Amino acid sequence: MHKPMNKYIELILLIVFSFSVGYSQPVNDECESAIILENVDDWCSADGQFNNINATESLLGAPDCWDASTHDVWFRFTATATAVNIFVSGAGNEGNLKKPMVALYVDNGCYGTFYQKKCKLDFNNSNSVELTDAALIVGESYLIRVDGQSGNMGTFKICIKNFNPPVEPGQDCATAALLCDKSPFVVKYVSGAGADPDETTNTCISEEKQTTWFKWVAKNNGTLTFTLTPIQITDDLDFVVFELPNGYDDCSGKQSLRCNATFGGNYAPCGPKTGLDLLSTDLEENYNCDAGEDGFVKYIDMQQGHAYALVVNNWSASGNGFSIEFGGTGEFEGPEPDFVFDPPTGLRCEDSIQITDVTDYKLGSIVERKWTFGRDASPQLRQGDGPYKVFYDSYGWKSVTLTVKSDKGCVSTKVKDIWMEPCCEDLPVNERLKIMVDSVVNPICAGDANGIITVSGIRGDPYYRFSIQDTNFNYNPIFNNLSQGIYKVYIVDKKGCRDSIYVDIVDPEKLIADAGPDQTLDLGDHTFMNGDYFPKNYNVSQQWFPPYNMVDSTDFDTEVFPYNTTTYTLRVTQDSTGCVAEDQMTISVKTNRLVRIPNVFTPNGDGMNDMFTAYNLKAATGIDEMRIYDRWGELIYDAKDIPLGDPSKGWDGTFKGKKVLPGVYVYLFMIRFLDDKVIPYAGDITVLR
Known part of the structure; x- marks a missing residue:
């Protein structure tokens, strides 16, 4: 009965050790295997979903602000908005990673020079860290790197919010940020109660500690809901929604519509989130999260043209901010940024395109326009009315972003995509893009998936990206973890020129162990096990398991005295590679007790x-x-x-x-x-x- 297996002794030992502590090596241990995060507008993993336990050190070196990098893991996302907030927590129920660190990079395909954008670490021993960057290019891919200070390992929760930020909010009603639409966003930090710390008098909030104010004008009749989530889950957020009967620019006579000061935080019965929802019927919740309270109060029915204000108070006074996400059928009044492409289709890279602003805003004027034209654009950034002629030096989808600011101070953003066709000309053969095989490393043991193909490109436009699936191209020309087979490796340059080549990954001759045929004997008898292996040109060592009641467990041919029916495993190890083959044979012992x-x-x-x-x-x-x-x-x-x-x-x-x-x-x-x-x-x- 033969059951051959091939693997490394080192891998066996690693797995045994990993299982002894309950975790194997994370799948996103290396940059090349970064976990792709989808739908990053407002996403959180489950508590403790990810970990860096038994992760190995990247050869990249530590980011600027980290003390070291010993157990880092990687994530990848594509920006759909211009700002991102990343939150990593090993606190409370969210994990057990102590003092986490996080860094953000431009995605270079994990090859060549890494461009670090931001890095943060846990300064205050809260076992959580938060990073915000407001200079993303829509459509670009980015890498997130997570580790623990001082070599800490553990589980963690990660949240990512990709958003277009509004204007900075004020600390008083008079300086409140005017919201133009219901896009979600993140307020990174809060501090103080502003110049007028008594604006919540006669509401359920008895004291303003760290307040943030927003205003808006209803565009239509409709409902409004929202959810406030603290960045630090133990923070207690309170809020009041006011109507401003004298208009958005006059806070006198404001009328409280909803108020919630229920005790929150991750460890409170009502939980860390608060806001307005469609299920609640109460208009106000006071302290202590009493019976029947859940941290939410009833939605409001907005009236077209009416002005409203929201104050958010961090009762915990931690200085940490929050995220907000709106719902309901009502909309906010504001400019609706828009622009057109000329020509709208049929463009090739190296063609120029004219981009013209057609923003509609009937209630005021646009005082500021900020443009981002996307990857490989020239120019890439502009401020002004336009129109602009833009030249793209590469093919593919291009994301153009227009952010406008009205004379009333509200900010709104529009993103549009346009496809640039490849511009690869019919060149002579000796001038065309060509893919070259630099090296092939075959698997060390037959059946293993550790082959490596390294390729490179010549000619074309040296902005090469590579793939072995004709999808998910990236800049890394090294393909790891390959098993035996024929692989078609592709290259594409920035103009869309392509080439491919077939590469063979070949297993070495398979090491086979032969433990011999099964046997049957009476209790009290002895027998010989005669093991063998192939191919004979390999130098090997051998071991029988279990090694009990036998003369020599390290000899292929050994005498054995089994007392019970026993399955013996012959393990053969190739000396030069550590490859292992196993086979089993069973000695059935008849219990004739005479x-x-x-x-x-x-x-x-x-x-x-x-x-x-x-x-x-x-x-x-x-x-x-x-x-x-x-x-x-x-x-x-x-x-x-x-x-x-x-x-x-x-x-x-x-x-x-x-x-x-x-x-x-x-x-x-x-x-x-x-x-x-x-x-x-x-x-x-x-x-x-």
Whole structure:
């Protein structure tokens, strides 16, 4: 019965160690295997979903602000907005990673120079860290790197919010940020109660500690809901929604519509989130999260043209901000940025395109326009009315972003995508883009997935990206973790020119172990196991498992004395590579427990047949107990731990020093065998004189 397996001894040891602590190496241990995060507008993992336990150090070196990098793991996302907030927590129920660190990079395909954008670490021992960057290019890919300070390992939760930020909010109603639309966003930090710390008087908020104010004008009649989530989950957020009867620029006479000061935080019954929802019926919740309260109050019905204000108060005064996400059927009044492409389609890279602003805003004027034209654009950034002629030096989808600011101070953003066709001309063969194979590393052991293909490109436009699936191209020309097979490797340059080549990954000759055929024997017998291996040109060492009851467990041919049916594994290890092959054979042991017990004896002192005992035929090792009873059931002899077949041991036919009468007596033997089992044997013995 053959069950061959191939793997590294080192890998076996690593797996054994990893399972001993409950975790294997994370799948995103290396940059090349970064976990792709989708739908990053407002996304959080589950508590403790990710970890850096047993992750290995990247060869990149530590980011600027980290103390070191020993157990880093990687994530990847594509920006759909211009700002991002990344939150990593090992605090409370969210994980156990102590003092996490996070860094943000431009995605270079994990090859060549890494461009670090931001890095942060946990300065205040909260076991959480938060990073915000407001200079992303929509459509670009970015890398997130997570580790723990001082070599810490553990589980963690990660949240990412990709958003277009509004204007900076004020600390008073008069300086509130005017919201143009219901896009979600993040407020990174909060501090103080502003110049007027008594604006929540006569509401459920008794004291302003760290306040943030927003205003908006309803574009239509409709409902409004929102959810506030603290960046630091233990923070207690309170809020009041006001109506501003005198317009958005006049806070006098403001009227409280909803108020919530319920005790929050991750460890409170109401949880860390708060806001307005469609299910609640209460208009106000005070302290302590009383019965029936959940941290949310009833939605509001906005009236078209009416102005409203929201104040968010961080009662915990931690200085940490929050995120907000809006819902409901009502919308906010504001400019609706828009622009057109000329021509709208049919463009090739190296063509120029005119981009013209067509923003509509009937309630005021646009005082500022900021443009981002995307990857490989020239120009890439502009401020002004336009129109702009833009030249793209590469093919593919391009994301153009326009952010406008109105005379009333609100900010709104629009993103549009346009496809640039490849501009690869029909060049002579000796001038075309060509892919070259630099090296091939075949798997060390047959069946392993550790082959490596390294390629490069010549000619074309040296902005090369590579793939072995004709999808998910990146800048890394090294393909790892490959098993035996024929791979088609692709290259594409920035103009869209392409080439491909087939590369073989070939296994070495497979190491095979042969433990020999299965065998059957009686308990107490012995046999020989005759192992072997192929191919014979390999230098190997060998070991039998389990190594019990055998002469030499490191010899292919060894004698074995099994007491039970046993499956033996022959493990053969190639000396030069550590490759391992295994095979199994089973020795079935028949438990024929044979002993010889006489049925008559003559204790007359003639030296022949004077003692009664049991005799071993093969597998018995001793008599645990021997009893003799007379015909009335009286115990007349009892002995323990006596050897089998010893003529000097056993019953001599006496009771209390006197010879018993001839006749039939009953015996009971408790006999122990090689497999340590004790079996009773009972019967009649006849005494003759």
